[in-house]
Amino acid sequence: MRVAARERTADSGEEVRGWRAPRSSAWSLPEVRWALIAAVLFAMGGLVQLVGAPPWLYWTLCLACYAAGGWEPGWAGLKALRGKTLDVDLLMAAAAIGAAAIGQVFDGALLIVIFATSGALEAVATKRTADSVRGLLDxxxxxxxxxxxxxxxxxxxxxxxxxxxxxxxxxxxxxxxxxxxxxxxxxxxxxxxxxxxxxxxxxxxxxxxxxxxxxxxxxxxxxxxxxxxTVIARIVAMVAEASASKATMQLFIEKIEQRYSVGMVIATVALFVLPLVFGADLQSTLLRAMTFMIVASPCALVLSTMPPLLSAIANAGRHGVLVKSAVVLERLSTVTHVALDKTGTVTEGSPRLMQIRRVPDVAVDDTELLALAAAVENPSEHPLARAIVAAAGAAGLPLRPVEDFASAPGRGVRGRVGDTFVEVGNPTLLAEDRGVAHDLVDELEQVGYTAVVVRRNGAVAGVLGLTDRVREAAADMVAALTALTGTRPILLTGDNSRAAAALAAQLGIADVRAELLPQDKVAAVRELETVGAKVMLVGDGVNDAPAMAAATVGVAMGRTGSDLALDTADAVITRDDLSAIPAVLALARRARRLVIANLAIAATFITVLVAWDLLGHLPLPLGVAGHEGSTVLVGLNGLRLLRDAAWPSER
CATH class of the missing domain: 2.70.150.10 (Calcium-transporting ATPase, cytoplasmic transduction domain A)
Structure with missing residues (x-):
């Protein structure tokens, strides 16, 4: 199964370089379809056994489950064996066949379903990576x-x-x-x-x-x-490179699988062959070897990790956080540093009028100044113009008709409102006006506002200050993340340094890195990772996607996020609720603690049952009961995270 996943990654790389491969849904992946079929057959097998159906029907359904979900890991294991590599795929297929050989076909089917589901998740993750890079085409x-x-x-x-x-x-x-x-x-x-x-x-x-x-x-x-x-082409390369580097992190796990598989095979063969050499009975020796294969199988160990992680994923989903896989949740539990994008993440992503500053001794009040500016800006499609018009509408000011409207790109707009000639634009309108107006612009820009100058009949009447408003929960989120990780979040933004510094001061962020291009954000993430940090990057734009891919965990804002950011991210805050970010980190850490507890329980059961089988005589029914009992125990323990009370913000 894992060999097949590696082959799919290579193939998908060719698709990405081709740039024109059509997207397909997850259901089109054969791994997903076979895993679903295997799960349905397994459930049907358990149901017919409960209702007392004929044994042949029960066996037929279970063996069909073997065929649907087991052919791919079995085939992958055989190909790995042909390459002189023994992995858990082949071992699990052998354990399932061994279980069926001694009449425990249900145990074998359970192993098949678990491994088929794992293969489906790998295939979906690979597909998402390819699709996210192809999304740059748009x-x-x-x-x-x-x-x-x-x-x-x-x-x-x-x-x-x-x-x-x-x-x-x-x-x-x-x-x-x-x-x-x-x-x-x-x-x-x-x-x-x-x-x-x-x-x-x-x-x-x-x-x-x-x-x-x-x-x-x-x-x-x-x-x-x-x-x-181009910058876009480099984003493609960086996303692909970062995604590939994550895959190499699994090499350590594969080494452990290899050693475990070899040890299991050697132990099983020795347990079967050695007693025969010394004259033991064939049937009892085979029964003991098969019992060993059952009780030593890692079924309980697999279920030690999945129920807590999947329960946490389901709980997070109910509270507006889409965590894309159990692997992502594991990574979330290790995060030590959080890097935040500015626009659309800790801010709302659209400008708003915040300040109206009139030039002294000008015969116009704030309301009239805003009304004149809105009238002239109304025909314009510029985002700042829309923000000024929206502010006038919120104040209940009617939009007066404008005549002789003209737009000067890079400078502003102008027109006649009644008998008044009005110009609205950037501070270049101040070129001929020194003194107070310049001071007003400087004051607004010092606190991170974008200054818009309003001239009336050739003289500066006032300056409007616009900014992208900070989300209400941003400061609380920063404080919660600081308490949770022990380090203050970092602000990474492509915005100008003045605006970034002003926002950081509001939120209590000390480390601000502004005017960054996408590759600069990637460099900042990797700089942190070189000193051992586990970085979670939270963003919403295409420019954040490479850094998301490079980070330990990438998190996207669901409502404001671009398609590429949503596809590349490991988790999505679907409701844009900033309080969910520290909450899901805390939930992931709790899930990790449950996983460790479950692993200890499962390892204890396996050790005791294996020792009993090797040193004494473990009856097969008792071995199966112990094996299944440990599986049920760790499963129920992991399901505790399904409760709403497990969501940190509600405790």
Missing amino acids: LAPATATRITDDGEEEVVDTSVLDVGNVFMIRPGERIGGDGLVVDGASEVDQATITGEPLPVDKATGDEVFAGTVNGTGTLRVRVTRPAAD
Whole structure:
């Protein structure tokens, strides 16, 4: 089964490099279908035994369960054996067959169902990784308008854009390549790359990135990187690389499986062969060897881990946290450091008007200033304009008609409201106005606000301060994470350093790393991991996906998260409830403690039963009862986490 999973990873890598493989649902995976069939047959077998159906029907259903769920691990085990590797897959298939040989076909079917389910989870995890990388296709446009040497326009595939080519981006289009603006001015939404909540003004000499969205102006851009080396392409490579590095972490587990499998086979063969050499009876020797195979099988050990983890996953799901696998929950329990994205994670992800600062001695009050700004901004589609209009609506101000409206990309908008000529834009409007207005802009920017200047009849009337508002539960979340992990969270953001520092001060975060590109976030995560930290990264954007993949655990915000972030993340906060982040960490740690307790119980039962079988005479019914009893005990112990009281925030 694990060999097959490794082969699927290699195949999926070819699909990702091809970029055009269609997505398919998890149900299309054969491993998932066979595991479901095996589970249904197992349940039917147990039911017909309870109702007293003919033995042949019970055996038929159980053997059908063997065939449905056991062929893949058996085949994988045989292929591994052919490669001179003995793993648990083959051992479990042998244990199941041995159980059937001595009449305990139900025990064998249970092992088959467990291993088939494990294989299905591996297949689904592999598929999600491939799909998340393929999801980047939607970000970069397939074509671009290239300007030829003769000044003509031609539509070409973005993959053929080369360094030095010049291409045009019209308003509203996605940018097809990384480069420098050589002509034009506009605002560009870079949230997919840098995570900045507000569009960034671009003019000649400024850098733009493939996959970002142009605003209201037209730009001409000279390509500075080939298509294979754009920021988007590097994100693809980083996600794939980080996902592959996680898979290599399983090598240690495979070594343990190998040793356990070899030891079990040697012990079983010795227990069968040695007594025969000394003249023991064949039937009793075979019975003892099969009893050993049953009581030493790791069924109880497997169930020691899964019920607590799956119960915790189900509990988390009821409280708005989707944990994608039991492996993820195990990783959550080891987290020592938490890194937080800013925009859309600890903030709401959309700008709001927070301050209205009038210039002294101007004959206009705050209400009139906002009404004038909203009237002129109403025809604009800029996010800041929408925030100003929304603030006016919330204040109950009517939107007055505007005449002679005009938009200057990278500068602002202007128009006539009644007899008043109004201009609204960025601080470049202050070029000719020194003094108080500059001080107002500086004050607002110092505390992390975006300053919007309002001019009335040519004179500055006031400055509006807009910002992305902090979520209400953010400060409590930071405090809870600090108490839980013993370290303060780290803020990783592509936003400007002033805005990041202002927000961090509100939340009590000391370590702030701002103006980061996706590769910079990955570097920050790996820097922490090199000193032994287990990092959980919480984010919502495409720019967070590589760092999510590189981190021990990646967590995405469900409502504001991009498709790629949701696919790449190991867990999703579906309701965007920040209090759920420390709660799920605490739940994962409790699940880990239960797993350790269950492993101790299961190991004790196995040790006692194996010693009894080796040193004395363990009756088969008693061995099966002990084996199944330990399985039931650890299963029930793990199910305790299903209770709502187990969710930390409700205790």
